[in-house]
Amino acid sequence: MPAESSEWDLPKLRASFIFQDDYKYLASEDQQAQEFFDVKFYPYSPIGSSPVFAAASKKHIVVCRLSPTTDKDTNPCEIIQLIRDDDENASNCACCWSKDPETEDPWLCVAGNDAKVKVYNARTGKLARTLVGHGGGINDLATSPDNPQVVASASDDTTVRIWSLAAVHAQQPCVCLLGGEGHVWDLLSVAFHDTGRYVLSAGHDQVINLWALPELPSEHVDVPTIIHYPHFSSSEVHSGLVDCVAFLGDLILSRACHEDAIVLWRIEGFSSEDPVLSPAEAPTTYDPSKQTRSAYTPTLSPDRPAHFTRLLQFHTPDCGVQFFMRFRMYHAPGNHPILAFANAKSRTMFWDLARFPLYNRYMNELKEAQKDKALPPPQKPSWLLVKKNKKPDSAANLRNAGADKDSMVSASPDPEGVTSLGHNQKTLAEWAEMYDTSNSHGLIKPHKSVAIDGAFVGRQVGWSPEGEWCVVVGNNNRALIYQRWAKDAKASTPGASGT
Numbered sequence: 001m002p003a004e005s006s007e008w009d010l011p012k013l014r015a016s017f018i019f020q021d022d023y024k025y026l027a028s029e030d031q032q033a034q035e036f037f038d039v040k041f042y043p044y045s046p047i048g049s050s051p052v053f054a055a056a057s058k059k060h061i062v063v064c065r066l067s068p069t070t071d072k073d074t075n076p077c078e079i080i081q082l083i084r085d086d087d088e089n090a091s092n093c094a095c096c097w098s099k100d101p102e103t104e105d106p107w108l109c110v111a112g113n114d115a116k117v118k119v120y121n122a123r124t125g126k127l128a129r130t131l132v133g134h135g136g137g138i139n140d141l142a143t144s145p146d147n148p149q150v151v152a153s154a155s156d157d158t159t160v161r162i163w164s165l166a167a168v169h170a171q172q173p174c175v176c177l178l179g180g181e182g183h184v185w186d187l188l189s190v191a192f193h194d195t196g197r198y199v200l201s202a203g204h205d206q207v208i209n210l211w212a213l214p215e216l217p218s219e220h221v222d223v224p225t226i227i228h229y230p231h232f233s234s235s236e237v238h239s240g241l242v243d244c245v246a247f248l249g250d251l252i253l254s255r256a257c258h259e260d261a262i263v264l265w266r267i268e269g270f271s272s273e274d275p276v277l278s279p280a281e282a283p284t285t286y287d288p289s290k291q292t293r294s295a296y297t298p299t300l301s302p303d304r305p306a307h308f309t310r311l312l313q314f315h316t317p318d319c320g321v322q323f324f325m326r327f328r329m330y331h332a333p334g335n336h337p338i339l340a341f342a343n344a345k346s347r348t349m350f351w352d353l354a355r356f357p358l359y360n361r362y363m364n365e366l367k368e369a370q371k372d373k374a375l376p377p378p379q380k381p382s383w384l385l386v387k388k389n390k391k392p393d394s395a396a397n398l399r400n401a402g403a404d405k406d407s408m409v410s411a412s413p414d415p416e417g418v419t420s421l422g423h424n425q426k427t428l429a430e431w432a433e434m435y436d437t438s439n440s441h442g443l444i445k446p447h448k449s450v451a452i453d454g455a456f457v458g459r460q461v462g463w464s465p466e467g468e469w470c471v472v473v474g475n476n477n478r479a480l481i482y483q484r485w486a487k488d489a490k491a492s493t494p495g496a497s498g499t
Contacts, residue, residue: 007336008383010350010448011470011482015075019055019062019477034058036473037093037324038141039462042106042122044099044148051464052080054108054122055473056095059085061110062479063122066469068486077481083125089114093324096141098148098165100128107165109151113137117153117163131163133174139188139203139324146196150216154190158183160201161224164216172221178211180228181285188243188324193250197276200252202242206235208254210267212277229282232267234292234308244326248337255316255341257323261443262341264312268304269296315443318345328461335467342458342472348480349446355383359435366421377422383447384435387427452480 019036035057042052055062063081085092092112098119099107106122115138117131136156144150149165159179169175178199185205192199199211209230217225238256245254248264250272255262283293294307319325327341336354343349358381365378421428433445457475464470470482 006485008352008355008381009484010338010352011340011450011484012486013348013450013452013480014072014483014486015077015481016452017075017077017479017481019057019060019479034477035457035475036459036477036479038095038326038460039471039473039479040095040097041462041464041469041471042097043143043465044097044104044106045465047466051466051469052106053462053464053469053471054095054097055471055479056092056110057477058091058093058112061085061092061095061108061120063108064479066464066481068468068483075481076483077479081122081125083108083110083120083122085110085118087114087116087118090116094138094141094153096143096151097122098143098151101149101166109141109143111138111141111153115155115157117141117151119165129165129170131173133161134159136186139186140190142190142192144192144196145194146192150196152190152192152199154187154201154203156186158185158187158203160187160190160199160211162199162213162216168218168220172224174224175216175221176213176225176227178209178227178230180226182209182211182228182230182233183207188241189245189326191246193247193272195272198247198272200245200247201230202245202254204241206238206241206256207233208235208237208242208245208252209233210252210270212279212282214276214279227279227282229279229284231277231282231295232270232293232307233283234294236291237263237265237308237310241323243323246327246329248329248331251311253327253329253339255325255327257319258321260315260317260319262314262316262327262339263310264314265308265310267294267296267308268306269294310440312437312440313443314339314341314349314351315445316341316343316349318343318347320344322457325458326460328463330463330467330470332465332467338463338467338470340461340463340470340472342456342461342474342480344457345451346454346456347449347451348458348472348482350448351444352383352447355381355435355447356437359384359431360437363421370421384431385427386423387430450482456480 036055038056050065050067052065061083065078065080066076069076092110094111096109108120108122111117115134119128121128134155138153138155140154142152151163153161161174162176163173164175187203189202202208210232212231240256240258242256251266292307297307322344330338339351369375459474462471472480
C-alpha cells in the first residue's frame with residue numbers, strides 16, 4: 001500500500017521494451033504490422049507479490065513479472081514465459097486470465113481472427129484446451145470478476161459467448177449465447193460488471209448493449225441458453241464505432257473512433273442492487289425507430305426524461321483515424337480510481353477521479369473564505385499547481401510609459417492578475433480544464449500526460465491488482481512500463497516528458 005502522502009501520485013515511466021521476434025512468424029504482407037493488441041495482469045496473485053502480466057501480439061503471448069527496483073537504470077520487467085501460437089491461420093488480438101479449477105495453475109485465454117479461444121497453462125506454456133463455436137473472428141475477451149472460470153468473448157459474428165471452464169462443462173463449455181437482436185455488425189469490446197451478472201458489448205454498429213445474465217448452470221448442459229434481447233440498447237451515446245466499454249460500479253465508460261473523448265454515463269433506473277431482470281423483461285425491437293430502448297426506464301416521464309445521462313467526458317486528443325484503442329480504469333476498494341489511455345501520438349494520459357470532489361470542495365471553501373474573512377484559508381491540495389507570473393518585461397514598461405493616460409482600461413482580465421480567490425486567472429482556468437465537472441459536455445484534460453520519443457500508437461492499458469504498475473502496449477510490439485510509489489522518486493526513463 002502507498003504511504004498516505006503519495007496516495008495522489010500518478011504513474012511515472014520506468015521502462016519500455018520492444019519484442020523483436022514477431023515478424024518471423026507472420027506472413028510477408030503482415031511483417032510491418034507487428035503489434036501488441038492486448039495486455040492483462042494476472043488478478044489472482046497473493047497481496048504483496050510481484051505482479052505478472054501477459055501481452056498478446058498476433059503470434060506471441062509474452063508473460064512478464066514486474067519487481068520494484070531502486071535503480072532507475074534497472075529494468076523492472078522480466079520475461080518469464082513466451083508462448084507462440086503455431087496455428088498458421090492465427091492472428092491474435094485479445095487475452096484474459098483464468099485458472100485451473102483443480103490445480104489453480106494460471107490459465108491464459110487467447111483469441112483472434114481464427115474464431116477460437118485457446119487456453120494455455122501459463123506456467124508450462126502448453127495448450128490446455130480450445131473453445132470453438134464462434135462464426136467469425138474474436139476481438140475481445142473478459143473474465144468474470146465473480147468467477148475465474150467464466151469468460152466472455154466478443155466476435156465478428158455479432159454475438160457474445162459466455163464460456164465456462166469448469167470441468168463439469170467440458171463437453172459443452174458455451175453456457176450462454178448473447179445474440180439474436182443485439183448487434184448487426186462486428187463486435188469490438190465486452191466487459192463484465194463486478195457482480196458477474198451483467199455484460200456490456202459494443203462494436204462497429206455504434207450500439208452499446210447491456211445484457212442481464214441468468215443464473216449460469218452448475219451442471220452439464222447440452223445446448224447454451226440463448227438471450228435474444230439486451231436489457232438496454234442504445235446507438236445514441238456515440239456517433240461512431242465503439243471500440244471500448246467498461247463498468248465503473250454501476251456507471252459506464254465508453255469511447256468511439258473519431259470522437260477524441262472517453263464518456264462516463266449512466267443508465268437511468270439501473271442498479272445492480274436490484275433483482276436481476278429475466279430475459280422476458282428485456283425490451284424487443286418492435287419499434288425500430290427507437291435508437292435507445294431500456295427495461296430500466298420503459299417509458300419516459302418528467303421525473304425521468306431520458307434513458308441514459310451523460311456525466312463527464314475525458315479529452316483524448318490525437319487519436320486520428322485509428323480505432324481498436326482501449327482505455328483501462330483502475331478501480332479497487334479503498335484506492336483512488338485512475339483512468340489511463342494512450343493515444344496515436346506517443347502520449348499516455350491519466351485522470352484521478354478522486355480529485356474531482358476534493359477540487360470542488362476546495363473551490364467552495366475558497367469562495368466562503370473570501371466572503372467571510374474570519375474563516376481560515378482552506379488547505380490547497382498538493383496536486384493543484386499554481387502558475388507563477390512571468391517576470392516583468394522592462395522594455396514593454398518603457399514602451400507603455402508614454403501611452404495615453406486617459407485611455408480606457410481593457411475589459412479583458414489580466415491572465416496573470418490575482419483574482420478575488422487569491423490565484424491568477426491562468427491558474428484558475430487550468431484547474432477548471434482538468435477538474436471542473438459542472439459541464440457534462442465539456443472535455444476534461446488529463447491530470448497527467450507522458451510523451452515518449454518515437455512513433456507509438458497505444459492499443460491497450462493494464463493495471464496491476466494493487467495499482468502500483470500500469471502497462472501500455474501498442475504498435476511495433478512495444479510495451480511501456482509505468483510505476484507509482486517507486487522507492488526511488490527520481491526513477492524515470494530517458495526520452496519521456498510529462499505534464
